[in-house]
Amino acid sequence: MSSIKDKIANEFNNFNILNQVDPTADKISSPIAEELAQNFAKEEVLSETTLPRPAQTRIISVTNQKGGVGKTTTVVNLAAALAMENLDVLVIDMDPQGNASTALGIEHGMARTPSTYNAMVQDAPLIECIKKCPDFDTLDVVCATIDLASADLKMATEIGKEFKMKTLLQDLLRQRHYDYIFFDCPPSMGILVMNALTAATEVLVTIQAEFYALEGFGLLNETVNMVHDNYNPDLKISSVLVTMFDSRLNISNDVFDEVKSYYPEQTLETVIPRNVVISEAPSHAQTVLTYDPRSTGALAYREAALEISQKEPLPAVTSAAGIPTQSVIDGVYNYQQARGYYN
Numbered sequence: 001m002s003s004i005k006d007k008i009a010n011e012f013n014n015f016n017i018l019n020q021v022d023p024t025a026d027k028i029s030s031p032i033a034e035e036l037a038q039n040f041a042k043e044e045v046l047s048e049t050t051l052p053r054p055a056q057t058r059i060i061s062v063t064n065q066k067g068g069v070g071k072t073t074t075v076v077n078l079a080a081a082l083a084m085e086n087l088d089v090l091v092i093d094m095d096p097q098g099n100a101s102t103a104l105g106i107e108h109g110m111a112r113t114p115s116t117y118n119a120m121v122q123d124a125p126l127i128e129c130i131k132k133c134p135d136f137d138t139l140d141v142v143c144a145t146i147d148l149a150s151a152d153l154k155m156a157t158e159i160g161k162e163f164k165m166k167t168l169l170q171d172l173l174r175q176r177h178y179d180y181i182f183f184d185c186p187p188s189m190g191i192l193v194m195n196a197l198t199a200a201t202e203v204l205v206t207i208q209a210e211f212y213a214l215e216g217f218g219l220l221n222e223t224v225n226m227v228h229d230n231y232n233p234d235l236k237i238s239s240v241l242v243t244m245f246d247s248r249l250n251i252s253n254d255v256f257d258e259v260k261s262y263y264p265e266q267t268l269e270t271v272i273p274r275n276v277v278i279s280e281a282p283s284h285a286q287t288v289l290t291y292d293p294r295s296t297g298a299l300a301y302r303e304a305a306l307e308i309s310q311k312e313p314l315p316a317v318t319s320a321a322g323i324p325t326q327s328v329i330d331g332v333y334n335y336q337q338a339r340g341y342y343n
C-alpha cells in the first residue's frame, strides 16, 4: 500500500493539479504557486480517503512539559480533523489555562461551568461535565476552568490520586462510546499530567522545530517510562509530531532528523508548518479546520490525523518509549555539543 506521502506526490505530479493553479503554466513558477499546487494535491487525496474507525477507544495524552510547543493546537485540530470524518471524539482539557476549551468554542470563564475540576476534585461524573463543540456534531469537550490550578494542592493527600481520571473515564466509557479521547496537558509534570498519562493508552509528543526543542526530551521520556512502570503498563509513546516547521530553515530539518533518529517508528512523516491562520483561529473560538479549511495548516492537521488513524493496531512495548531514557539523554547531549551548545 502506498503511503499518504506517495499519493500526494503522485497527485502533485498530475498535470490537472498544476492546471488548477495556472491553466497556462507548464511548470510551477513560484513558491506560492508550488504551495497552492501541493495543497490541491493534498485536498484531492484527503477527500478520497476514509479514516478507519479504531477497534477500541484510543486514549491519547498530548504531553510535553515544555511550554508553547503546539500541544493545545494539536489537540484541537486533530480532534476536529477526526470529528470531520464522523468519528466520535472527546477532548478533556487538563490545563487550567483552558486554551483548548476556548479554541473549541466552549465558554469556560464561569466557575460554575461543569469542568475537569468538578470531575477531578469533586468527583462529578464526567458525563455531567461534557459540552458539545458547536462546529462539529461528533466532538465533545470537558472544559477546564481556572480553579483547576488548585488541583495539585487539593488532591495532595488523596490516596490513589494518580488513578482519578482513569476511574472517571472507565465510568464514562460504560455509558458512551468514543473513538478517540484526547487530553490536553499543561506544561508541567504535576498531578494533572500524571492523571492524563495514567488514564491514556498512548502519548503523542509535540516537538517545536527550533533549537531548544530537544531540551527536556530525556526528562519527558523518563516520566513516561516511570508512569508505564508504576501506574499504566499499557502506556506507549505512539506518535511524535514536529510542529511550527519551516522547510526553509536548516534547524527545522535538523530537529526532524534528530527526533526521527530516537523515535523512528513513532515520528510522523507529516509535519505541521508554521502557518499564521493556525494561530489566528483560536481568537475566533475556532479550529483552523473551520476557520480556513483550505489553508496549509488545516490540510497538515487532516494529513496528521489520517497518519495517526492508520497507525493502529499499535505494537506492545516493554518500556513506554520503547527505548531506554539514557540513550535519549546521551543523544540529545551529543547533538547539542556538536552544535557548540556547551562552549
Ligand SMILES: Nc1ncnc2c1ncn2[C@@H]1O[C@H](COP(=O)(O)OP(=O)(O)OP(=O)(O)O)[C@@H](O)[C@H]1O
Pocket: 066, 067, 068, 069, 070, 071, 072, 073, 074, 095, 099, 185, 186, 187, 243, 244, 245, 272, 273, 274, 275, 276, 278, 279, 280, 297
Ligand atoms: N503551526 C503553527 N503555526 C503558527 N503558530 C502556531 C502553530 N502551532 C502553534 N502555534 C502558536 O504557538 C503558540 C503556542 O501553541 P500552543 O498553545 O498550542 O502550545 P502549548 O504547547 O499548548 O502551550 P502551553 O504549554 O502553554 O500549553 C500559540 O500562540 C499558537 O497559536
Ligand SMILES: [Mg+2]
Pocket: 071, 072, 073, 095, 099, 184, 185, 186
Ligand atoms: Mg496548551
